[in-house]
Amino acid sequence: MAAYEVDSTLLRLESACSDLRTLLQSSAQLGKDLEEMEKKFDYIDESLSTAAKRVAPLQSLAMAAKALETRINRAVSPALDLLRSFKLSESFQNKLIELSDKLSIEKNPRKRLKKLLKYVQCVDQLNEAINSISRDGEPVIQKLQEVVEFLSRTKATDRFQMERLKETLSTLRALYASEVDAMKFDGLLDEALLNLQDEFEIMLQQMKHQNIGEQQADEEADEPVPVVSELGTEMQVQILRRIAETLAANDCLDICIDIFVKVRYRRAAKALMRLNPDYLRTYTPEEIDEMEWESLETAISLWIQHFELAVTTVFVSEKKLCKQVLGGLPEVLIWLECFVKIADKIMAVFFRFGEGVARSNREPQKLFKLLEMFDSLEKLKLEFTEIFEGESGADICIRFRELEKLLVHASSKVFWEFGLQIEGTSDGSAPPQDGSVPKLVRYAVNYLKYLTTETYSAPMAKVLRTEQIWKAGILSKPETDENLLKDAISNIMEALLRHIESRSLGYKDKILPHIFLMNTYWYIYMRSRNSELGNLLGEQYMKQKYKSVAEESAYMYQWQSWGPLVRLLEKEEPEEKDTKATATFVRAKLEAFFKCFDEISQRHAGGYSIPDADLRAQLRGATVELVVPVYSEFLNTHSALLRGKSYLSPESLQGLVAQVFNGTDRSGNGRPKRRDFKDNVPRRNSVSVEGELKNLRRSGSKPIDL
Numbered sequence: 001m002a003a004y005e006v007d008s009t010l011l012r013l014e015s016a017c018s019d020l021r022t023l024l025q026s027s028a029q030l031g032k033d034l035e036e037m038e039k040k041f042d043y044i045d046e047s048l049s050t051a052a053k054r055v056a057p058l059q060s061l062a063m064a065a066k067a068l069e070t071r072i073n074r075a076v077s078p079a080l081d082l083l084r085s086f087k088l089s090e091s092f093q094n095k096l097i098e099l100s101d102k103l104s105i106e107k108n109p110r111k112r113l114k115k116l117l118k119y120v121q122c123v124d125q126l127n128e129a130i131n132s133i134s135r136d137g138e139p140v141i142q143k144l145q146e147v148v149e150f151l152s153r154t155k156a157t158d159r160f161q162m163e164r165l166k167e168t169l170s171t172l173r174a175l176y177a178s179e180v181d182a183m184k185f186d187g188l189l190d191e192a193l194l195n196l197q198d199e200f201e202i203m204l205q206q207m208k209h210q211n212i213g214e215q216q217a218d219e220e221a222d223e224p225v226p227v228v229s230e231l232g233t234e235m236q237v238q239i240l241r242r243i244a245e246t247l248a249a250n251d252c253l254d255i256c257i258d259i260f261v262k263v264r265y266r267r268a269a270k271a272l273m274r275l276n277p278d279y280l281r282t283y284t285p286e287e288i289d290e291m292e293w294e295s296l297e298t299a300i301s302l303w304i305q306h307f308e309l310a311v312t313t314v315f316v317s318e319k320k321l322c323k324q325v326l327g328g329l330p331e332v333l334i335w336l337e338c339f340v341k342i343a344d345k346i347m348a349v350f351f352r353f354g355e356g357v358a359r360s361n362r363e364p365q366k367l368f369k370l371l372e373m374f375d376s377l378e379k380l381k382l383e384f385t386e387i388f389e390g391e392s393g394a395d396i397c398i399r400f401r402e403l404e405k406l407l408v409h410a411s412s413k414v415f416w417e418f419g420l421q422i423e424g425t426s427d428g429s430a431p432p433q434d435g436s437v438p439k440l441v442r443y444a445v446n447y448l449k450y451l452t453t454e455t456y457s458a459p460m461a462k463v464l465r466t467e468q469i470w471k472a473g474i475l476s477k478p479e480t481d482e483n484l485l486k487d488a489i490s491n492i493m494e495a496l497l498r499h500i501e502s503r504s505l506g507y508k509d510k511i512l513p514h515i516f517l518m519n520t521y522w523y524i525y526m527r528s529r530n531s532e533l534g535n536l537l538g539e540q541y542m543k544q545k546y547k548s549v550a551e552e553s554a555y556m557y558q559w560q561s562w563g564p565l566v567r568l569l570e571k572e573e574p575e576e577k578d579t580k581a582t583a584t585f586v587r588a589k590l591e592a593f594f595k596c597f598d599e600i601s602q603r604h605a606g607g608y609s610i611p612d613a614d615l616r617a618q619l620r621g622a623t624v625e626l627v628v629p630v631y632s633e634f635l636n637t638h639s640a641l642l643r644g645k646s647y648l649s650p651e652s653l654q655g656l657v658a659q660v661f662n663g664t665d666r667s668g669n670g671r672p673k674r675r676d677f678k679d680n681v682p683r684r685n686s687v688s689v690e691g692e693l694k695n696l697r698r699s700g701s702k703p704i705d706l
Contacts, residue, residue: 078140085132092126093188100195113235116199120242123192127250130189141173193250197259200243204263207231207321209271209314231321240325248329257338260326265342268314272346275306283352288360300357300369304376307350311384315343319387333390340392351399358406364421364447367414368456374407375459411463415488418447419495431503434609435515437523438503444496445527448489452532461485486536493537496524497545514557515608521550522615554619562623565600568593569634583641590647593631601660610661620661628654 099119106112148169209231232240247256279299282288288296319339326335354373360366377384377400388396425440432438451460464484500520504513525546528534534542568589610616632650635642648656 078143082133082140085129089126089129089133092122092129095122096126096188096192100192110235113239117235117239117242119192120196120239120246123189123196123246124242124249126189126192127246141169145169189250193247193252196243196246197252197255200240200247200256201259201263203232203236203240203243204260205267207236208267209317212271212274212309212314231317237321237324241328244325245328253329253331253334257326257334260322261338261341264318264321265345268318268342269346271314272306272310275302275309277302277306279303280349280353283349283356285356285360288356293365296357296366297369299353300373303350303353303357304372307354308376308380310346310350311380311387315339315387318342333392336390336392340388340396343388344396347396347399351403354403355406358403358410362410362414362417364414364418367411367418368450370407370411370414371456371459371463374404374411374463377404377407378459378462408463408466411460412467415460415463415492418444419492422492422495422499425499431506431512431516432609433512434607435507435512435519436609436611437519438500441496441500441520441523444492445524445533448492449527449531449533452485452489452536454532457485457532457536460488464488482536489533489536493545509607511557511561511603512608514553514560515610518550518553518557518615519610519612521546521553522612525550526612526614550615554615554622558619558622558626561600561603562626565593565596566627566630568596569630579641583638586638586641587645589634590642594648597656601656604660616661620658623661624654624657627657 096119099115099122103112103115103119106115148166244256244260247253279295279302282291282299291299322335322339322342326338329335357366357373358370381400381404384400385397387393388400422440422444450456461482461484468484500517504516507513507516525542528537528542528546529539610619628650631653635647635650
């Protein structure tokens with residue numbers, strides 16, 4: 001077994017040695033092959049090196065050609081775009097000419113607007129093409145210059161071609177410099193812009209304010225004429241906006257604004273001129289003082305209406321149009337400035353009239369018109385501030401506030417000076433000779449009644465409160481409007497009382513002062529009760545100050561006028577007891593009674609006046625009750641002594657007493673005539689409450705002349 005294992009091992013060793021010999025032989029052959037391959041690689045490397053040296057100049061030329069191609073392409077591509085812009089510009093110019101011809105012959109308004117819109121669009125396109133040429137031309141020429149310089153430096157072309165290239169470049173540069181400016185400023189674009197300016201002006205002129213002025217003619221109509229706030233159609237506004245933007249884009253913004261402001265100012269002014277505001281020509285305080293009161297009254301009423309119409313209708317429409325047309329311009333707030341320019345001159349005319357009225361003479365009847373003006377401004381204040389907003393409208397708003405201040409100052413001055421004028425008329429003025437109510441009292445009472453109506457009480461209270469704040473400071477706590485007005489009216493009433501008491505002292509007749517006070521205080525009480533004036537002062541105040549004084553004066557009148565007549569029939573026995581003497585005494589008393597009655601009747605018929613029918617009726621009844629019973633009793637007592645003589649019956653005497661009081665009515669021909677003392681509130685445009693107010697003569701610095 002051991003020998004067998006040894007033989008096997010030897011066999012394996014022999015086989016391994018045989019394999020090693022075969023491997024060595026193969027390695028030797030591979031080495032030879034590698035040597036041959038190395039020789040071939042050396043040959044190829046040497047061939048490639050030789051080829052590279054031969055190809056190197058061609059590679060350099062290829063790189064130079066690539067660089068030249070890149071430079072040429074960078075210059076030629078923009079140049080081709082520039083040429084296309086020139087061609088596009090030329091086509092737009094031809095289109096403009098065509099549209100202009102069609103526009104000139106088109107008569108249909110709507111179709112013409114559509115063509116005009118196309119015309120504006122074509123102008124914008126032409127402008128864009130010219131701007132493109134202007135913007136890109138210089139860089140294109142510069143790039144072409146660089147190519148020529150490169151060719152010249154690299155000598156990539158021959159001398160003849162270089163000369164042609166330089167000559168062409170020079171011609172192109174000169175042509176660009178002249179043609180672009182001509183296209184922008186002297187060519188068809190410039191003509192188109194002039195046409196657009198004309199169209200812009202024409203369209204603005206065509207936009208009119210409708211129905212302005214027709215309201216006055218139809219004031220009494222059941223349905224007032226509506227005022228149209230829209231000035232143009234949507235298409236008109238769109239075209240105007242496009243034209244404005246086109247003009248602004250072509251350095252014509254100032255021209256565009258000038259046209260807009262000029263045309264719209266004229267249109268707004270012309271619309272307001274349809275209201276016939278001739279009164280605005282008179283505006284200085286001196287000129288206003290010379291106007292007749294009725295004319296001034298009418299002028300102020302018209303001013304209030306026209307001012308409100310101008311602000312709330314005309315200027316609202318103008319502002320809207322300004323924003324619609326000019327709101328898209330690059331200057332954001334330019335439209336507000338244009339609107340203020342349009343409104344400024346017109347508002348100045350309104351302001352100067354209002355200021356002239358406020359600075360004119362402070363006459364009592366002017367207070368109501370001043371309050372109407374102030375009230376109208378107060379109602380418009382918020383809307384006015386919104387319309388004239390921003391920094392552009394600051395000056396107009398300031399002048400608005402200044403006018404309000406002037407009206408507050410003027411109203412308060414007129415009111416307080418009215419009280420001073422009432423007291424001023426007390427010095428040296430004679431009272432009414434018949435004891436009737438003085439015209440000044442009638443005027444003052446009706447004046448204050450009118451002032452306390454709903455129309456004027458609120459503005460007057462606001463004026464008083466504003467004046468108090470000015471004096472005490474804005475941090476002060478003013479009284480309520482009602483208390484302020486009540487105190488102010490009470491002061492005037494107290495001045496009126498002092499005036500009445502002062503004038504009552506001017507009578508020489510001892511009965512007339514009582515008739516005067518009775519008539520006057522009764523008039524004040526009856527005219528004021530159940531009115532806003534009476535409600536403001538209070539019923540208790542009215543009774544205490546006026547009714548009680550009137551009743552006391554009536555009692556004193558009756559006692560001093562009719563008391564002596566009654567006392568003549570008092571029971572007095574004659575000293576002699578003779579019947580005949582007694583009869584003579586009684587008849588003498590009756591004769592004295594009727595003589596005194598005649599004197600009283602004559603005084604009442606010729607010198608005493610009790611114009612109020614109710615007061616006269618009450619006095620008549622009281623006097624009948626005072627006189628007739630005493631007379632009747634006297635006749636009954638002495639009937640036996642008066643036989644054979646006929647005397648007036650008590651009923652006849654009562655009729656005579658009634659005739660005495662009927663004769664104290666001075667309203668017409670001595671016949672009884674009941675006057676209607678119901679309040680007749682005047683229209684808003686009239687200061688007059690009664691005929692007395694209409695007859696008030698205007699005076700500047702003098703007291704009220706009645």
